[in-house]
Amino acid sequence: MSGKTFDAIYQIVSAIPRGKVATYGLVAALAGNPRLARAVGNAMHANPDHSRIPCHRVLHADGKLSVAFKFGGINRQHDILADEGVHFIDYEHVDLSRSLMDVESFDISLAMWKPET
DNA sequence: AAGTTGACCAAAA
DNA sequence: GTTTTGGCCAACT
Numbered sequence: 001m002s003g004k005t006f007d008a009i010y011q012i013v014s015a016i017p018r019g020k021v022a023t024y025g026l027v028a029a030l031a032g033n034p035r036l037a038r039a040v041g042n043a044m045h046a047n048p049d050h051s052r053i054p055c056h057r058v059l060h061a062d063g064k065l066s067v068a069f070k071f072g073g074i075n076r077q078h079d080i081l082a083d084e085g086v087h088f089i090d091y092e093h094v095d096l097s098r099s100l101m102d103v104e105s106f107d108i109s110l111a112m113w114k115p116e117t
Numbered sequence: 118a119a120g121t122t123g124a125c126c127a128a129a130a
Numbered sequence: 131g132t133t134t135t136g137g138c139c140a141a142c143t
Contacts, residue, residue, distance in 0.1 A: 037125035039139040068124045
């Protein structure tokens with residue numbers, strides 16, 4: 001069903017470690033093309049599996065939470081991230097200098113989601 | 118098939 | 131700080 005780009009995006013997002021966050025652009029870069037950021041947003045909107053794909057850990061490039069987060073709103077997104085130990089600058093901005101995932105140690109094999117055949 | 122839209126981003130003005 | 135512009139991909143008219 002999903003294209004390979006979406007599959008790659010979902011696998012990457014599902015492998016973002018607890019307590020860390022990523023940006024749409026970063027996920028896009030890991031998926032192969034830094035300019036796929038928009039597609040990443042679309043992929044999250046079409047999120048096929050809430051339980052395995054932590055879309056709340058994907059933020060804007062400036063660390064701001066998703067305005068259109070459909071899973072309980074930004075307040076819910078804030079609560080989840082705060083509970084995971086993510087550092088905030090203010091209510092709707094994450095401190096990326098402290099909580100952005102480390103690309104070097106990122107391990108795609110930790111992915112919790114796999115494309116169905 | 119072709120045009121529009123969107124949970125984006127970086128650069129430019 | 132804001133707005134505009136160009137660029138990518140997939141889903142939806």
